[in-house]
Amino acid sequence: MERLTYGEFITNKIADIPYGQAFQTDVIAEAMAEEYKAKPIINVTLKRLADRGLIERFQKGVYYRAKQTAFGKARPREELLEAQLLTCRGNEIIGYETGFSLMNKIGLTTLVPTKREIATNAYHKNVDDRFIIVRKPVVTVNAGNFRYLQFLDVISDLPEASVDAANPKAILHSFAAKNKLDPIVVLTYARRFYSKKTLLILVDILVEQNTKKPQFASDLWYNNTVKGVDSMSPELHARRLAAVKLANAVNKIEGVPVSSQAKTLSAKWARGEISGAEMKATLIAKHKQS
Template identity: 30%
Template structure:
Protein backbone atom coordinates (compact mmCIF):
# COMPACT_ATOMS: atom_id res chain seq x y z
CA UNK A 1 0.00 0.00 0.00
CA UNK A 2 1.33 3.44 -0.94
CA UNK A 3 2.24 6.06 1.66
CA UNK A 4 -0.53 8.34 0.41
CA UNK A 5 -3.16 5.60 0.75
CA UNK A 6 -2.00 4.69 4.28
CA UNK A 7 -2.12 8.34 5.36
CA UNK A 8 -5.58 8.80 3.83
CA UNK A 9 -6.82 5.71 5.70
CA UNK A 10 -5.19 6.87 8.93
CA UNK A 11 -6.78 10.32 8.72
CA UNK A 12 -10.14 8.69 7.91
CA UNK A 13 -9.88 6.77 11.20
CA UNK A 14 -9.50 9.99 13.24
CA UNK A 15 -12.54 11.49 14.92
CA UNK A 16 -13.67 14.86 13.63
CA UNK A 17 -11.92 17.67 15.50
CA UNK A 18 -8.76 15.59 16.07
CA UNK A 19 -5.41 17.31 15.73
CA UNK A 20 -2.32 15.45 14.59
CA UNK A 21 1.31 15.78 13.54
CA UNK A 22 3.38 13.68 11.15
CA UNK A 23 4.65 11.41 13.91
CA UNK A 24 1.07 10.26 14.56
CA UNK A 25 0.64 8.96 11.03
CA UNK A 26 2.75 5.82 11.50
CA UNK A 27 5.28 6.67 8.79
CA UNK A 28 9.02 6.15 8.56
CA UNK A 29 11.49 9.01 8.20
CA UNK A 30 12.07 7.98 4.59
CA UNK A 31 8.39 8.60 3.83
CA UNK A 32 8.16 12.24 4.93
CA UNK A 33 8.49 13.59 1.41
CA UNK A 34 5.59 11.48 0.17
CA UNK A 35 3.66 12.23 3.37
CA UNK A 36 3.99 15.98 2.82
CA UNK A 37 2.53 15.66 -0.68
CA UNK A 38 -0.26 13.40 0.60
CA UNK A 39 -1.22 15.90 3.32
CA UNK A 40 -1.19 18.77 0.82
CA UNK A 41 -3.63 16.84 -1.37
CA UNK A 42 -5.91 16.22 1.63
CA UNK A 43 -5.77 19.94 2.46
CA UNK A 44 -6.66 20.91 -1.11
CA UNK A 45 -9.61 18.48 -0.96
CA UNK A 46 -10.76 20.05 2.34
CA UNK A 47 -10.29 16.76 4.21
CA UNK A 48 -7.58 18.21 6.45
CA UNK A 49 -6.75 21.75 7.55
CA UNK A 50 -3.43 23.20 8.67
CA UNK A 51 -3.21 24.95 12.06
CA UNK A 52 0.48 25.75 11.93
CA UNK A 53 3.64 24.28 10.43
CA UNK A 54 3.49 20.50 10.90
CA UNK A 55 0.21 20.61 12.84
CA UNK A 56 -3.09 19.66 11.21
CA UNK A 57 -6.64 18.74 12.11
CA UNK A 58 -9.57 16.85 10.68
CA UNK A 59 -12.36 19.45 10.70
CA UNK A 60 -15.71 18.82 12.32
CA UNK A 61 -18.48 19.66 9.90
CA UNK A 62 -21.52 21.69 10.95
CA UNK A 63 -24.34 23.69 9.38
CA UNK A 64 -22.20 26.78 9.93
CA UNK A 65 -19.09 25.37 8.30
CA UNK A 66 -15.97 23.66 9.63
CA UNK A 67 -15.42 23.89 13.38
CA UNK A 68 -11.94 24.37 14.79
CA UNK A 69 -10.60 21.99 17.45
CA UNK A 70 -11.09 22.89 21.11
CA UNK A 71 -8.15 23.92 23.28
CA UNK A 72 -7.59 20.38 24.56
CA UNK A 73 -7.22 19.07 21.02
CA UNK A 74 -4.99 21.97 19.98
CA UNK A 75 -2.60 21.10 22.80
CA UNK A 76 -2.75 17.32 22.47
CA UNK A 77 0.15 16.98 20.00
CA UNK A 78 2.34 18.79 22.55
CA UNK A 79 1.09 16.72 25.49
CA UNK A 80 1.79 13.36 23.87
CA UNK A 81 4.44 11.74 21.72
CA UNK A 82 2.62 8.89 20.06
CA UNK A 83 0.63 7.30 22.87
CA UNK A 84 3.03 8.43 25.58
CA UNK A 85 2.33 11.55 27.64
CA UNK A 86 5.28 13.94 27.69
CA UNK A 87 3.68 17.06 29.21
CA UNK A 88 0.70 18.34 31.17
CA UNK A 89 -1.06 21.67 31.65
CA UNK A 90 0.11 23.64 34.67
CA UNK A 91 0.25 27.30 35.73
CA UNK A 92 -2.76 29.63 35.71
CA UNK A 93 -4.80 27.40 33.38
CA UNK A 94 -4.54 24.59 35.92
CA UNK A 95 -5.11 26.78 38.96
CA UNK A 96 -8.18 28.33 37.34
CA UNK A 97 -9.56 24.85 36.70
CA UNK A 98 -8.81 23.90 40.32
CA UNK A 99 -10.79 26.91 41.55
CA UNK A 100 -7.73 28.65 43.03
CA UNK A 101 -7.92 31.77 40.85
CA UNK A 102 -10.46 33.51 38.66
CA UNK A 103 -7.82 34.75 36.24
CA UNK A 104 -7.79 33.27 32.74
CA UNK A 105 -4.27 33.32 31.29
CA UNK A 106 -3.33 34.56 27.82
CA UNK A 107 -0.60 31.93 27.66
CA UNK A 108 -0.99 28.24 28.46
CA UNK A 109 1.91 26.72 30.39
CA UNK A 110 2.92 23.10 29.87
CA UNK A 111 5.20 21.19 32.23
CA UNK A 112 7.52 18.73 30.52
CA UNK A 113 10.79 17.14 31.47
CA UNK A 114 12.66 16.72 28.20
CA UNK A 115 11.17 18.98 25.54
CA UNK A 116 10.99 22.77 25.50
CA UNK A 117 7.92 24.31 23.91
CA UNK A 118 7.48 27.94 22.92
CA UNK A 119 4.92 28.33 20.17
CA UNK A 120 1.63 29.80 19.08
CA UNK A 121 -1.19 27.53 17.95
CA UNK A 122 -4.05 29.30 16.22
CA UNK A 123 -3.63 32.43 18.41
CA UNK A 124 -3.14 30.26 21.52
CA UNK A 125 0.27 31.05 23.04
CA UNK A 126 2.05 28.11 24.63
CA UNK A 127 5.19 28.01 26.74
CA UNK A 128 6.79 25.31 28.83
CA UNK A 129 8.47 24.88 32.19
CA UNK A 130 10.51 21.97 33.41
CA UNK A 131 8.54 19.33 35.29
CA UNK A 132 9.98 17.85 38.47
CA UNK A 133 8.76 14.36 37.55
CA UNK A 134 8.33 12.65 34.18
CA UNK A 135 4.58 13.02 33.54
CA UNK A 136 2.32 10.08 32.78
CA UNK A 137 -1.44 9.74 32.47
CA UNK A 138 -1.40 8.05 35.88
CA UNK A 139 0.63 10.61 37.85
CA UNK A 140 -0.48 14.03 36.62
CA UNK A 141 -3.26 14.27 39.22
CA UNK A 142 -0.53 14.13 41.88
CA UNK A 143 1.72 16.58 40.04
CA UNK A 144 -1.16 19.05 39.72
CA UNK A 145 -1.56 19.13 43.51
CA UNK A 146 2.18 19.55 44.02
CA UNK A 147 2.41 22.31 41.40
CA UNK A 148 -0.40 24.23 43.13
CA UNK A 149 1.47 23.95 46.43
CA UNK A 150 4.73 25.01 44.76
CA UNK A 151 3.14 28.13 43.27
CA UNK A 152 0.84 28.81 46.25
CA UNK A 153 2.28 32.26 46.96
CA UNK A 154 2.33 33.26 43.28
CA UNK A 155 -1.27 32.43 42.36
CA UNK A 156 -3.11 35.73 41.72
CA UNK A 157 -6.35 36.52 43.58
CA UNK A 158 -5.74 33.55 45.88
CA UNK A 159 -8.15 33.17 48.78
CA UNK A 160 -6.08 31.26 51.34
CA UNK A 161 -9.03 29.63 53.13
CA UNK A 162 -10.55 28.50 49.84
CA UNK A 163 -7.18 27.31 48.48
CA UNK A 164 -6.45 25.17 51.55
CA UNK A 165 -9.97 23.76 51.36
CA UNK A 166 -9.63 22.92 47.66
CA UNK A 167 -6.29 21.18 48.22
CA UNK A 168 -7.67 19.28 51.21
CA UNK A 169 -10.59 17.99 49.15
CA UNK A 170 -8.26 16.69 46.44
CA UNK A 171 -5.99 14.99 48.99
CA UNK A 172 -8.94 13.60 50.93
CA UNK A 173 -10.24 11.95 47.75
CA UNK A 174 -7.04 9.90 47.50
CA UNK A 175 -6.78 6.48 49.08
CA UNK A 176 -3.82 5.65 51.34
CA UNK A 177 -1.80 4.10 48.51
CA UNK A 178 -2.26 7.20 46.39
CA UNK A 179 -1.33 9.48 49.29
CA UNK A 180 1.91 7.58 49.62
CA UNK A 181 2.52 8.08 45.88
CA UNK A 182 1.89 11.78 46.38
CA UNK A 183 4.53 11.83 49.11
CA UNK A 184 7.02 9.98 46.91
CA UNK A 185 6.59 12.50 44.09
CA UNK A 186 6.81 15.38 46.57
CA UNK A 187 10.33 14.28 47.51
CA UNK A 188 11.42 15.51 44.07
CA UNK A 189 9.93 18.98 44.68
CA UNK A 190 11.46 21.90 46.67
CA UNK A 191 11.41 21.74 50.50
CA UNK A 192 8.57 24.29 50.84
CA UNK A 193 6.30 21.92 48.86
CA UNK A 194 7.15 19.01 51.14
CA UNK A 195 6.50 21.15 54.23
CA UNK A 196 3.06 22.35 53.17
CA UNK A 197 2.09 18.90 51.94
CA UNK A 198 3.14 17.50 55.31
CA UNK A 199 0.91 20.03 57.07
CA UNK A 200 -2.03 19.20 54.78
CA UNK A 201 -1.62 15.47 55.31
CA UNK A 202 -1.18 15.61 59.08
CA UNK A 203 -4.22 17.89 59.30
CA UNK A 204 -6.08 14.88 57.91
CA UNK A 205 -4.27 12.66 60.42
CA UNK A 206 -2.37 10.81 57.72
CA UNK A 207 0.59 10.34 60.03
CA UNK A 208 2.72 8.26 57.68
CA UNK A 209 3.55 11.65 56.16
CA UNK A 210 5.87 12.33 59.11
CA UNK A 211 8.84 10.02 58.49
CA UNK A 212 9.50 10.56 54.78
CA UNK A 213 8.61 14.24 54.59
CA UNK A 214 9.98 15.31 57.98
CA UNK A 215 13.28 13.54 57.41
CA UNK A 216 13.67 15.26 54.03
CA UNK A 217 13.51 18.74 55.60
CA UNK A 218 16.14 20.76 57.43
CA UNK A 219 14.74 21.19 60.98
CA UNK A 220 16.28 24.68 61.16
CA UNK A 221 14.58 25.94 57.99
CA UNK A 222 11.26 27.76 57.86
CA UNK A 223 8.89 28.24 54.94
CA UNK A 224 6.91 31.37 54.19
CA UNK A 225 3.36 30.89 52.96
CA UNK A 226 1.62 33.79 54.64
CA UNK A 227 -0.86 33.45 57.48
CA UNK A 228 -2.07 29.84 57.40
CA UNK A 229 -2.66 29.34 61.13
CA UNK A 230 -6.43 29.77 60.97
CA UNK A 231 -6.83 27.72 57.79
CA UNK A 232 -4.30 25.03 58.62
CA UNK A 233 -3.42 24.68 62.33
CA UNK A 234 -0.80 21.99 61.61
CA UNK A 235 1.27 24.47 59.57
CA UNK A 236 3.29 25.54 62.63
CA UNK A 237 4.37 21.93 63.20
CA UNK A 238 6.11 22.07 59.80
CA UNK A 239 7.94 25.38 60.37
CA UNK A 240 5.53 27.23 58.09
CA UNK A 241 5.34 30.93 58.88
Protein backbone atom coordinates (compact mmCIF):
# COMPACT_ATOMS: atom_id res chain seq x y z
CA MET A 1 0.00 0.00 0.00
CA GLU A 2 1.36 3.39 -1.01
CA ARG A 3 2.26 5.59 1.91
CA LEU A 4 0.40 8.86 2.38
CA THR A 5 2.21 12.10 1.75
CA TYR A 6 2.67 14.50 4.66
CA GLY A 7 -0.18 16.66 3.37
CA GLU A 8 -2.54 13.69 2.98
CA PHE A 9 -1.68 12.42 6.45
CA ILE A 10 -2.40 15.81 8.04
CA THR A 11 -5.66 16.20 6.10
CA ASN A 12 -6.86 12.74 7.15
CA LYS A 13 -5.84 13.34 10.76
CA ILE A 14 -7.80 16.58 10.89
CA ALA A 15 -10.81 14.95 9.21
CA ASP A 16 -11.07 12.64 12.24
CA ILE A 17 -11.37 15.61 14.61
CA PRO A 18 -15.00 16.57 15.39
CA TYR A 19 -16.32 19.94 14.26
CA GLY A 20 -15.74 22.60 16.89
CA GLN A 21 -12.97 20.62 18.59
CA ALA A 22 -9.75 22.57 19.12
CA PHE A 23 -6.48 20.86 18.25
CA GLN A 24 -2.88 21.88 18.73
CA THR A 25 -0.26 21.81 16.01
CA ASP A 26 2.25 20.03 18.24
CA VAL A 27 -0.20 17.13 18.72
CA ILE A 28 -0.42 16.71 14.93
CA ALA A 29 3.36 17.00 14.72
CA GLU A 30 3.82 14.27 17.34
CA ALA A 31 1.48 11.95 15.41
CA MET A 32 3.48 12.56 12.24
CA ALA A 33 6.77 11.99 14.03
CA GLU A 34 5.47 8.65 15.23
CA GLU A 35 4.22 7.66 11.78
CA TYR A 36 7.16 8.88 9.69
CA LYS A 37 9.93 8.79 12.30
CA ALA A 38 10.62 12.41 11.49
CA LYS A 39 9.49 15.88 12.54
CA PRO A 40 8.24 17.59 9.40
CA ILE A 41 7.19 21.22 9.53
CA ILE A 42 3.39 21.22 9.46
CA ASN A 43 2.65 24.93 9.83
CA VAL A 44 2.71 25.49 6.07
CA THR A 45 0.20 22.68 5.47
CA LEU A 46 -2.12 23.93 8.23
CA LYS A 47 -1.98 27.47 6.85
CA ARG A 48 -2.96 26.17 3.42
CA LEU A 49 -5.90 24.28 4.92
CA ALA A 50 -6.93 27.44 6.78
CA ASP A 51 -6.67 29.50 3.58
CA ARG A 52 -8.96 26.97 1.89
CA GLY A 53 -11.45 27.32 4.75
CA LEU A 54 -11.14 23.72 5.93
CA ILE A 55 -9.91 24.77 9.37
CA GLU A 56 -9.91 28.00 11.37
CA ARG A 57 -7.09 29.47 13.44
CA PHE A 58 -8.08 30.08 17.06
CA GLN A 59 -4.75 31.25 18.45
CA LYS A 60 -1.08 30.62 17.82
CA GLY A 61 -0.55 26.89 17.40
CA VAL A 62 -4.27 26.09 17.81
CA TYR A 63 -6.89 25.41 15.12
CA TYR A 64 -10.40 23.97 14.95
CA ARG A 65 -12.82 22.68 12.32
CA ALA A 66 -15.72 25.02 11.60
CA LYS A 67 -18.86 23.48 10.14
CA GLN A 68 -20.32 25.10 7.04
CA THR A 69 -24.07 25.77 7.30
CA ALA A 70 -26.65 27.55 5.16
CA PHE A 71 -26.02 30.63 7.28
CA GLY A 72 -22.24 30.49 7.08
CA LYS A 73 -19.66 28.83 9.27
CA ALA A 74 -20.79 27.64 12.70
CA ARG A 75 -17.99 28.64 15.03
CA PRO A 76 -17.83 27.39 18.64
CA ARG A 77 -17.79 29.89 21.46
CA GLU A 78 -14.36 31.08 22.51
CA GLU A 79 -14.71 29.83 26.08
CA LEU A 80 -15.51 26.31 24.84
CA LEU A 81 -12.33 26.22 22.80
CA GLU A 82 -10.32 27.50 25.77
CA ALA A 83 -11.88 24.83 27.99
CA GLN A 84 -11.04 22.11 25.46
CA LEU A 85 -7.38 23.14 25.45
CA LEU A 86 -7.29 22.97 29.24
CA THR A 87 -8.98 19.57 29.51
CA CYS A 88 -7.61 17.61 26.54
CA ARG A 89 -4.37 17.32 24.66
CA GLY A 90 -5.08 15.13 21.68
CA ASN A 91 -6.65 12.01 23.20
CA GLU A 92 -5.08 12.66 26.60
CA ILE A 93 -7.17 13.97 29.51
CA ILE A 94 -5.29 16.77 31.27
CA GLY A 95 -8.09 18.58 33.11
CA TYR A 96 -11.75 18.68 34.03
CA GLU A 97 -14.57 21.09 34.78
CA THR A 98 -15.01 21.77 38.47
CA GLY A 99 -16.38 24.29 40.97
CA PHE A 100 -19.71 26.07 40.75
CA SER A 101 -20.00 25.61 36.98
CA LEU A 102 -19.86 21.83 37.44
CA MET A 103 -22.36 22.03 40.30
CA ASN A 104 -24.75 23.84 37.99
CA LYS A 105 -24.20 21.29 35.23
CA ILE A 106 -25.01 18.27 37.43
CA GLY A 107 -28.02 19.95 39.03
CA LEU A 108 -26.85 20.89 42.52
CA THR A 109 -27.61 24.56 41.95
CA THR A 110 -29.71 26.58 39.53
CA LEU A 111 -27.33 29.53 39.80
CA VAL A 112 -25.38 29.99 36.57
CA PRO A 113 -21.83 31.23 37.20
CA THR A 114 -20.37 33.78 34.82
CA LYS A 115 -17.16 31.79 34.47
CA ARG A 116 -16.33 28.15 33.86
CA GLU A 117 -13.89 26.61 36.36
CA ILE A 118 -11.25 24.19 35.08
CA ALA A 119 -8.73 22.19 37.08
CA THR A 120 -5.89 21.34 34.74
CA ASN A 121 -2.30 20.18 34.47
CA ALA A 122 -1.85 23.24 32.23
CA TYR A 123 -2.75 25.59 35.10
CA HIS A 124 0.22 27.82 34.22
CA LYS A 125 -1.27 28.56 30.78
CA ASN A 126 -2.46 32.10 30.16
CA VAL A 127 -6.18 32.13 29.37
CA ASP A 128 -8.84 34.75 28.89
CA ASP A 129 -10.10 35.21 32.44
CA ARG A 130 -13.33 36.73 31.15
CA PHE A 131 -14.59 33.20 30.64
CA ILE A 132 -12.52 30.75 32.66
CA ILE A 133 -11.08 30.34 36.14
CA VAL A 134 -8.08 28.00 36.14
CA ARG A 135 -7.35 25.84 39.17
CA LYS A 136 -4.27 23.83 39.97
CA PRO A 137 -5.42 20.22 40.54
CA VAL A 138 -4.55 18.47 43.80
CA VAL A 139 -2.73 15.80 41.78
CA THR A 140 -1.80 15.30 38.13
CA VAL A 141 -4.99 14.70 36.13
CA ASN A 142 -5.41 11.71 33.85
CA ALA A 143 -8.18 9.63 32.29
CA GLY A 144 -8.24 7.29 35.27
CA ASN A 145 -8.72 9.86 38.02
CA PHE A 146 -10.49 12.94 36.70
CA ARG A 147 -14.00 11.74 37.61
CA TYR A 148 -12.84 10.98 41.16
CA LEU A 149 -11.30 14.45 41.42
CA GLN A 150 -14.47 16.06 40.06
CA PHE A 151 -16.54 14.23 42.68
CA LEU A 152 -14.24 15.22 45.54
CA ASP A 153 -13.91 18.82 44.36
CA VAL A 154 -17.69 19.15 44.48
CA ILE A 155 -17.82 17.70 47.99
CA SER A 156 -15.01 20.03 49.06
CA ASP A 157 -16.86 23.06 47.66
CA LEU A 158 -20.28 22.10 49.07
CA PRO A 159 -20.05 24.07 52.35
CA GLU A 160 -19.44 27.33 50.45
CA ALA A 161 -21.89 26.70 47.61
CA SER A 162 -25.46 27.95 47.17
CA VAL A 163 -26.98 24.51 46.74
CA ASP A 164 -30.72 24.61 46.07
CA ALA A 165 -31.32 21.05 44.86
CA ALA A 166 -34.02 19.19 46.79
CA ASN A 167 -31.78 16.17 47.41
CA PRO A 168 -28.07 16.97 46.92
CA LYS A 169 -26.90 13.58 48.20
CA ALA A 170 -29.05 11.78 45.64
CA ILE A 171 -27.37 13.81 42.89
CA LEU A 172 -23.94 12.89 44.22
CA HIS A 173 -24.96 9.23 44.52
CA SER A 174 -26.12 9.36 40.90
CA PHE A 175 -22.84 10.94 39.76
CA ALA A 176 -20.84 8.24 41.56
CA ALA A 177 -22.98 5.44 40.12
CA LYS A 178 -22.99 6.84 36.58
CA ASN A 179 -19.20 7.14 36.56
CA LYS A 180 -18.70 3.81 38.39
CA LEU A 181 -16.61 5.35 41.15
CA ASP A 182 -15.03 2.81 43.48
CA PRO A 183 -15.64 3.87 47.13
CA ILE A 184 -12.19 2.67 48.17
CA VAL A 185 -10.48 4.71 45.46
CA VAL A 186 -12.57 7.77 46.37
CA LEU A 187 -11.61 7.39 50.03
CA THR A 188 -7.95 6.97 49.14
CA TYR A 189 -7.89 10.18 47.08
CA ALA A 190 -9.81 12.04 49.79
CA ARG A 191 -7.41 10.87 52.50
CA ARG A 192 -4.29 11.76 50.50
CA PHE A 193 -5.24 15.01 48.81
CA TYR A 194 -8.23 16.64 50.52
CA SER A 195 -9.06 18.10 53.92
CA LYS A 196 -10.38 16.08 56.84
CA LYS A 197 -13.64 18.01 56.56
CA THR A 198 -14.05 16.80 52.97
CA LEU A 199 -13.25 13.25 54.07
CA LEU A 200 -15.93 13.33 56.77
CA ILE A 201 -18.57 14.64 54.35
CA LEU A 202 -17.55 11.93 51.87
CA VAL A 203 -17.89 9.17 54.46
CA ASP A 204 -21.36 10.43 55.35
CA ILE A 205 -22.37 10.36 51.67
CA LEU A 206 -20.90 6.91 51.01
CA VAL A 207 -22.39 5.35 54.14
CA GLU A 208 -25.85 6.57 53.15
CA GLN A 209 -25.34 5.37 49.58
CA ASN A 210 -24.26 1.89 50.61
CA THR A 211 -26.69 1.25 53.46
CA LYS A 212 -29.91 2.81 52.18
CA LYS A 213 -32.59 0.15 51.84
CA PRO A 214 -33.38 -0.39 48.15
CA GLN A 215 -36.88 -0.97 46.85
CA PHE A 216 -37.06 -4.27 44.99
CA ALA A 217 -40.25 -6.22 44.48
CA SER A 218 -38.82 -9.34 42.89
CA ASP A 219 -35.70 -11.45 42.38
CA LEU A 220 -35.53 -12.46 46.03
CA TRP A 221 -33.13 -15.13 47.08
CA TYR A 222 -33.55 -17.09 50.28
CA ASN A 223 -30.92 -17.76 52.86
CA ASN A 224 -31.56 -20.69 55.19
CA THR A 225 -30.40 -19.90 58.72
CA VAL A 226 -30.86 -21.55 62.09
CA LYS A 227 -33.77 -19.20 62.68
CA GLY A 228 -35.66 -20.16 59.57
CA VAL A 229 -35.85 -18.50 56.20
CA ASP A 230 -34.68 -14.95 55.74
CA SER A 231 -35.30 -13.15 52.44
CA MET A 232 -32.89 -10.71 50.87
CA SER A 233 -32.55 -9.33 47.37
CA PRO A 234 -29.24 -9.73 45.54
CA GLU A 235 -29.06 -5.94 45.36
CA LEU A 236 -29.38 -5.57 49.14
CA HIS A 237 -26.73 -8.24 49.62
CA ALA A 238 -24.41 -6.33 47.28
CA ARG A 239 -25.07 -3.09 49.15
CA ARG A 240 -24.30 -4.73 52.48
CA LEU A 241 -21.04 -6.09 51.13
CA ALA A 242 -20.19 -2.59 49.88
CA ALA A 243 -21.04 -1.14 53.30
CA VAL A 244 -18.72 -3.62 55.02
CA LYS A 245 -15.97 -2.84 52.52
CA LEU A 246 -16.49 0.87 53.13
CA ALA A 247 -16.38 0.50 56.91
CA ASN A 248 -13.15 -1.50 56.69
CA ALA A 249 -11.64 1.14 54.41
CA VAL A 250 -12.55 3.95 56.81
CA ASN A 251 -11.04 2.02 59.72
CA LYS A 252 -7.88 1.45 57.72
CA ILE A 253 -7.62 5.13 56.84
CA GLU A 254 -8.06 6.10 60.49
CA GLY A 255 -5.54 3.47 61.60
CA VAL A 256 -8.10 1.43 63.56
CA PRO A 257 -7.47 -2.34 63.35
CA VAL A 258 -10.49 -4.54 62.64
CA SER A 259 -10.63 -7.71 64.75
CA SER A 260 -11.19 -11.11 63.19
CA GLN A 261 -14.44 -11.43 65.16
CA ALA A 262 -15.71 -8.11 63.80
CA LYS A 263 -14.89 -9.28 60.26
CA THR A 264 -16.74 -12.55 60.85
CA LEU A 265 -19.80 -10.78 62.25
CA SER A 266 -19.79 -8.29 59.38
CA ALA A 267 -19.72 -11.13 56.86
CA LYS A 268 -22.67 -12.82 58.61
CA TRP A 269 -24.60 -9.54 58.61
CA ALA A 270 -23.90 -9.06 54.90
CA ARG A 271 -25.30 -12.53 54.19
CA GLY A 272 -28.38 -11.87 56.32
CA GLU A 273 -27.50 -14.48 58.94
CA ILE A 274 -27.67 -11.96 61.79
CA SER A 275 -29.26 -8.56 62.19
CA GLY A 276 -27.42 -5.31 62.72
CA ALA A 277 -28.66 -5.24 66.33
CA GLU A 278 -27.32 -8.75 66.97
CA MET A 279 -23.95 -7.84 65.51
CA LYS A 280 -23.75 -4.72 67.67
CA ALA A 281 -24.80 -6.59 70.83
CA THR A 282 -22.17 -9.28 70.26
CA LEU A 283 -19.41 -6.72 69.76
CA ILE A 284 -20.44 -4.79 72.89
CA ALA A 285 -20.50 -7.98 74.94
CA LYS A 286 -17.05 -8.92 73.66
CA HIS A 287 -15.75 -5.44 74.48
CA LYS A 288 -17.05 -5.69 78.07
CA GLN A 289 -15.27 -9.01 78.56
CA SER A 290 -11.91 -7.64 77.43
